Amino acid sequence: MRQVLLVIDVQPSFSPPDWLVEGIRLLLGTMPSVATVERHDESRTPxxxxxxxxxxxxxxxLITADQIFIKHGYAPTPETIAHLKALAPERVLVCGIQTETCVLAAGFALFDAGLQPTLITDLTVGSSLDRSGQLGxxxxxHHFGHLVSSREL
Structure with a gap:
């Protein structure tokens, strides 16, 4: 199966746990990878x-992905989505920080672009509202249906 790994906002500002960073690093090199980094620019996102x-x-x-895209706000940029579409994956495996916000926003963007977003459930961390990520x-x-664990990959 052609798949791509999309890593959402695993960066110092969000204090990712070591187990998350290490788990994602184990997947690098097994498929093409893309990471997003959320940066602050108040003139773009308040x-x-x-x-x-x-x-x-x-x-x-904190992840050395094949391609890294900077974003301002919750959702991946149009350039990120265009890059992922150009890779023509059967599914996009999504993991990272803030399952119920930024990760979910990536799922909606992927879905709206005609891609199949698939969440890696044991490689995601929720926001301070729900650090377990279970809400996300x-x-x-409910919205996308496709879930896997890293053990299944």
């Missing part, structure tokens, strides 16, 4: 004004 918090303006990915996993199952 994190500070609306939430009183923002990611760093200069964060970098449940929402993913």
């Amino acid at each position: 994190f500070q004004r609306q939430l009183g918090w923002s990611p760093a303006p200069d964060d970098d990915s 996993i449940d929402l993913w199952r």
